[in-house]
Amino acid sequence: MKSIYSHSLAVEGREILFHIWDFSYSQDGADESSAEEKRVQWADGFILVYSICDRASFNILHPKVQFIKATKEATSQEKVPIVIVGNKRDLHHQRVVSSEEGRLLALSVDCGFYEVSAAEAYHGSLMVFQGLAERFCEARLAPKRGTGIRSIVKSMSAVFARKRTDSL
Numbered sequence: 001m002k003s004i005y006s007h008s009l010a011v012e013g014r015e016i017l018f019h020i021w022d023f024s025y026s027q028d029g030a031d032e033s034s035a036e037e038k039r040v041q042w043a044d045g046f047i048l049v050y051s052i053c054d055r056a057s058f059n060i061l062h063p064k065v066q067f068i069k070a071t072k073e074a075t076s077q078e079k080v081p082i083v084i085v086g087n088k089r090d091l092h093h094q095r096v097v098s099s100e101e102g103r104l105l106a107l108s109v110d111c112g113f114y115e116v117s118a119a120e121a122y123h124g125s126l127m128v129f130q131g132l133a134e135r136f137c138e139a140r141l142a143p144k145r146g147t148g149i150r151s152i153v154k155s156m157s158a159v160f161a162r163k164r165t166d167s168l
């Protein structure tokens with residue numbers, strides 16, 4: 001079911017208005033891929049939430065991150081802001097995914113990471129949205145992909161190649 005909420009938040013002295021599309025991924029892969037692609041294209045940033053008590057919800061994250069990155073990076077040169085969140089932190093006796101696993105996954109796919117309890121405190125969710133907004137601002141300010149050392153080397157060799165041809 002589609003639910004879009006709006007919420008504004010002050011981040012580093014700036015008011016940011018979020019339009020949040022709360023969407024449940026089916027764990028059986030029954031999502032139509034064109035619908036999933038549309039949702040990914042719609043968003044500027046992503047919060048992927050799993051339950052620390054449900055390994056299946058954690059296991060689908062890696063392919064989801066890959067899908068989001070592949071879809072967004074096909075049309076944009078900016079890094080995609082993604083935050084991974086382990087929810088239900090209060091249910092420690094039912095925990096099956098360790099904090100370390102969550103943190104390692106986030107690190108390996110270059111995403112932010114938080115563990116929260118949506119049922120307990122508002123503060124955790126606030127941190128998540130602030131973290132996402134910070135990643136979003138960083139992505140906007142960062143140099144575009146393709147302007148790194150490889151493309152400088154590439155354009156320099158293009159210049160040299162042209163010179164050689166010119167002098168023939």
Ligand SMILES: Nc1nc2c(ncn2[C@@H]2O[C@H](COP(=O)(O)OP(=O)(O)OP(=O)(O)O)[C@@H](O)[C@H]2O)c(=O)[nH]1
Nearest residue numbers: 023024025049087088089090091116117118119120
């Ligand atoms: N103890 C605890 N229960 C939680 C927490 N977050 C959600 N729940 C409970 O988990 C159940 C599912 O919560 P939802 O908010 O519907 O979770 P959801 O991911 O949006 O669910 P779907 O959209 O149906 O996938 C509800 O009974 C919530 O009360 C949490 O941090 N701790």
